[in-house]
Amino acid sequence: MAASGSGGGSRADNGYGSQQPRRRKGPGALATAYLVIYNVVMTAGWLVIAVGLVRAYLAKGSYHSLYYSIEKPLKFFQTGALLEILHCAFGIVPSSVVLTAFQVMSRVFLTWAVTHSVKEVQTEDSVLLFVVAWTITEIIRYSFYTFSLLNHLPYLIKWARYTLFIILYPMGVSGELLTIYAALPFVRQSGLYSISLPNKYNFSFDYYTFLILVMISYIPIFPQLYFHMLHQRRKVLSHTEEHKKSE
Amino acid sequence: MHRRQKPGALEHKRDLAAHGGALSMSHNDTRSFFNFSQLVLSAGHLKSPPVLKHSKITYFEVEILDMQSKKQICIVDKVPPSSTLLDVKHKFHKACPQWYPSRVGLQLERNGPYLKDSINIQSLAVSSIITLYFTDLGQQVGWTTFFLTEYTGPLLIYLLFYIRLSTIYDQVESTKNFRHPVVHLACFCHCLHYIRHLLETLFVHKFSGGHTPLKNMIKGCAFYWGFTSWIAYYINHPRYTPPSFGHRQVSFAALAFLMCEAGNHFINVTLAHQNHSGSKACFPSPTYNPFTWLFLLVSCPNYTYEVGSWISFTVMTQTLPVGIFAFLMVIQMSLWAQKKHKLYLKRFYPEVRRKAAMIPIIF
Numbered sequence: 001m002a003a004s005g006s007g008g009g010s011r012a013d014n015g016y017g018s019q020q021p022r023r024r025k026g027p028g029a030l031a032t033a034y035l036v037i038y039n040v041v042m043t044a045g046w047l048v049i050a051v052g053l054v055r056a057y058l059a060k061g062s063y064h065s066l067y068y069s070i071e072k073p074l075k076f077f078q079t080g081a082l083l084e085i086l087h088c089a090f091g092i093v094p095s096s097v098v099l100t101a102f103q104v105m106s107r108v109f110l111t112w113a114v115t116h117s118v119k120e121v122q123t124e125d126s127v128l129l130f131v132v133a134w135t136i137t138e139i140i141r142y143s144f145y146t147f148s149l150l151n152h153l154p155y156l157i158k159w160a161r162y163t164l165f166i167i168l169y170p171m172g173v174s175g176e177l178l179t180i181y182a183a184l185p186f187v188r189q190s191g192l193y194s195i196s197l198p199n200k201y202n203f204s205f206d207y208y209t210f211l212i213l214v215m216i217s218y219i220p221i222f223p224q225l226y227f228h229m230l231h232q233r234r235k236v237l238s239h240t241e242e243h244k245k246s247e
Numbered sequence: 248m249h250r251r252q253k254p255g256a257l258e259h260k261r262d263l264a265a266h267g268g269a270l271s272m273s274h275n276d277t278r279s280f281f282n283f284s285q286l287v288l289s290a291g292h293l294k295s296p297p298v299l300k301h302s303k304i305t306y307f308e309v310e311i312l313d314m315q316s317k318k319q320i321c322i323v324d325k326v327p328p329s330s331t332l333l334d335v336k337h338k339f340h341k342a343c344p345q346w347y348p349s350r351v352g353l354q355l356e357r358n359g360p361y362l363k364d365s366i367n368i369q370s371l372a373v374s375s376i377i378t379l380y381f382t383d384l385g386q387q388v389g390w391t392t393f394f395l396t397e398y399t400g401p402l403l404i405y406l407l408f409y410i411r412l413s414t415i416y417d418q419v420e421s422t423k424n425f426r427h428p429v430v431h432l433a434c435f436c437h438c439l440h441y442i443r444h445l446l447e448t449l450f451v452h453k454f455s456g457g458h459t460p461l462k463n464m465i466k467g468c469a470f471y472w473g474f475t476s477w478i479a480y481y482i483n484h485p486r487y488t489p490p491s492f493g494h495r496q497v498s499f500a501a502l503a504f505l506m507c508e509a510g511n512h513f514i515n516v517t518l519a520h521q522n523h524s525g526s527k528a529c530f531p532s533p534t535y536n537p538f539t540w541l542f543l544l545v546s547c548p549n550y551t552y553e554v555g556s557w558i559s560f561t562v563m564t565q566t567l568p569v570g571i572f573a574f575l576m577v578i579q580m581s582l583w584a585q586k587k588h589k590l591y592l593k594r595f596y597p598e599v600r601r602k603a604a605m606i607p608i609i610f
Contacts, residue, residue, distance in 0.1 A: 198486040203567035 031092040036149050038083065043142040045077035050135045067115070067127045074131065077138075078111045107134070110176055114211075117192060118183040126182060130175025133168045140164065155240065162233040169229065173222055180211055187211060304328070307368055307375055309335050314357060314380040326368055333364040335379075349458040352382040387458035394448040397467050401475035402441040408479035409434045420485040427489040429497050433482050433564050436504050440556060443512060451519045474572045481566050490565040500563035507555035510538040514549040517542075530595040544607040546591050547584040551605050554580050581605055 027035065049070045056069035081104050087093040088100045115127060144161045147153040186192070193207040309323040323338045336348035352361045355371065357380055362371075371377055411421045481487065490496040513536055521531050533542045541548035557573040581604070588604035603610055 197481075197484060198488045200488055200491060201565065201567040201570075202481045202484070202488055204481075 027092040032149055035087070035092060036146060038087075039142045039146040039149065042077060042080065043139060043146060045073060045080070046135055046138040046142065049073050049077065049131075050139065053132070053135065063128060064125065065123045067122050067131065070131070071122075075111060075116070078107055078134075081107065109214075110179070113193075114180055114183055118186050120186045121179055121182045124179060124182050126175045126178030128175070130172045130179065133172030133175060136164065137168050137172070158240070159237065162229075162236055165229050165233075169226055173218065177215060177218060180215055184208060184211060305375060307372055307377055309368070310376055310378045311339060311353070311381050312378060314354065314382045320381060328369045328372075330368050331364065332362055332366045332368065335368065336364070346381075346383070347387075349387045350384050352384045353379045354382065355379065384460060386461040388461055388464050389458055390454040391448060393459055393464045393467070394452075395445065396464065397471055398441050398444045398448065400468060400472040402438060402445070404472060404475045405434065405437050405441075405479045408476070408483045411483060411485075415480070416483075416485060424485040427487065429489050429564065430482060430487060432497065432501060433560070436501065436560060436563070437479075440508060440560075443508060447512070447515050451515050453519055453522050474568075474575075478566060478568045478572060481568055482564050488565075490563070496565070497563055500559045504556055504559035504563060506538075507552045507559060510541065511549055511552035511556065513538040514541070514552060518549070530591065530598045541607075544602060545605060546588045546599055546602045547605050550580040550584045551607075554605070581610065 052070040052073065053066055056066045057063055060066070084093070085097065085101045085104055088095045088097040093100075110130070115122060121127065140157065140160045144153070144157050147157055187194075188208045191207075193205070195203060195205050197204050304327065306324065307326040307328060309326055311320045311323065312318065313320055321339065321342045323335055323342065326335060326338070332353065333348060336351050336353070339351065340347050348364075354361055361382075362379075368377065371379075408415065413421075490500075517531055517534065517536075517539055530546075531539075531542055533539045538552075539548075541551060545551055554573075554577050557569075557576050561569045561573045584605035588599070588602075591599045
């Protein structure tokens with residue numbers, strides 16, 4: 001879910017008055033070098049996924065079932081985003097650990113607990129919808145971070161990051177919701193990840209109900225994040241306008 | 248000077264004699280007093296004590312600005328220098344009735360820390376006008392209300408599940424199944440725990456009169472009430488499976504639970520007594536009561552006993568959700584114990600050095 005450019009509000013290098021004017025010491029030189037490498041690797045990884053999608057499309061001639069061609073890099077690089085939680089925990093990235101964890105975990109949940117686990121949904125078109133949304137967002141986001149860390153941020157990347165989400169975020173969310181919805185009957189049928197009473201530890205878990213709850217949780221969370229990003233956009237892009245005018 | 252007066256006094260004396268000779272007894276006194284008073288009055292400029300003559304109380308003015316908009320909300324004037332921030336807050340409340348003192352957060356600078364109520368006004372002043380920034384801390388509730396609400400909820404919710412409402416459980420199954428005694432015991436223990444907490448809140452604990460934002464109460468209640476619903480659902484379920492080691496496991500766990508409850512109670516009583524008698528100057532010492540002997544090993548035995556209660560309850564019912572709840576309580580209590588332990592280390596260094604925070608020897 002976390003999707004297209006969300007969390008941009010609280011991520012690194014987005015200062016611009018979104019936080020209190022505290023004196024924060026930035027990451028040291030070694031941490032910066034590591035972060036640059038991390039972001040470059042992630043950008044490259046998502047570019048690989050993008051290229052893989054395009055090649056598969058051209059080879060097959062249709063856009064159905066393209067998931068299989070990029071399955072492995074998608075899993076690898078999306079799971080790699082878990083490192084970002086550690087970055088926040090160790091303080092080299094000035095973001096809230098809880099917020100980042102929430103966003104990354106929701107992505108990882110969708111990749112592994114829905115798309116990987118319920119094999120029947122892998123042929124759905126909704127999977128392509130969110131994979132494309134994620135790919136474009138992540139390429140722009142990681143290159144944004146790379147350039148910010150190196151203090152040479154081209155306006156185009158900043159503009160792209162704070163504008164494209166307007167389309168990509170709803171696109172990603174739709175893809176995710178449709179995928180979960182498609183997975184529901186198969187989960188019900190196979191009793192995937194579900195435990196029922198009676199059992200020795202008196203515990204029960206119904207994955208089907210859990211998925212429905214996840215879908216419902218999108219309703220309060222998505223608008224909040226979306227409007228937060230719109231607000232950020234107004235702040236960041238207008239700030240740059242002023243900056244340019246003053247120069 | 249003196250000489251000049253004498254004839255005057257004599258003149259006056261003659262007048263007095265003329266007016267009322269009846270006061271012959273006090274006449275002498277009056278005369279001598281009159282002489283003395285004339286002497287004093289005519290003495291002219293005496294060297295007056297400087298303090299008495301030139302002292303004047305400087306009142307302070309406190310200007311209160313809104314932190315976000317920097318607009319002035321009001322000016323509290325005629326603040327005597329010996330008053331505290333709480334007095335200023337009361338005056339502010341009189342001027343603006345919707346901001347009662349516990350809801351007001353005042354800072355010296357825009358993003359600085361909130362000032363304590365006990366701070367003296369004079370220590371803040373650099374001139375006779377003090378500028379403070381105001382933040383609304385939100386709706387506040389007293390600690391007693393907070394705890395009463397938090398503990399009454401679980402008590403009632405568990406009982407709702409215990410009586411097996413038809414909306415929660417399938418009625419057919421409910422009437423058919425035999426209920427293992429551990430279910431009744433669990434209900435008894437759970438209620439005992441929360442009744443004890445409620446009674447202690449009402450009669451034992453002495454709260455420092457502070458307040459806490461309403462949001463905290465909602466969060467706390469959501470946590471406790473939510474988890475109680477979850478655990479009560481499984482323990483009272485018709486398909487509940489009793490513990491694997493049978494009666495031995497249940498009795499042992501129940502005994503441990505009761506001991507931890509008793510221990511917790513005695514520790515709270517000891518701490519309250521200490522608070523009451525005002526002897527906060529030394530670390531609470533163990534008494535003849537064996538439950539308080541934990542003070543020798545640990546600096547926060549009340550948390551130890553609480554954690555012990557919940558772990559025994561988990562073992563007694565052998566229910567995973569209770570285990571998860573106990574785990575979360577352990578984390579929460581450890582954080583609180585660590586904070587308190589650090590405070591104790593600063594205050595009572597030599598005694599507390601070898602003690603653990605919550606679990607003897609280990610942590």
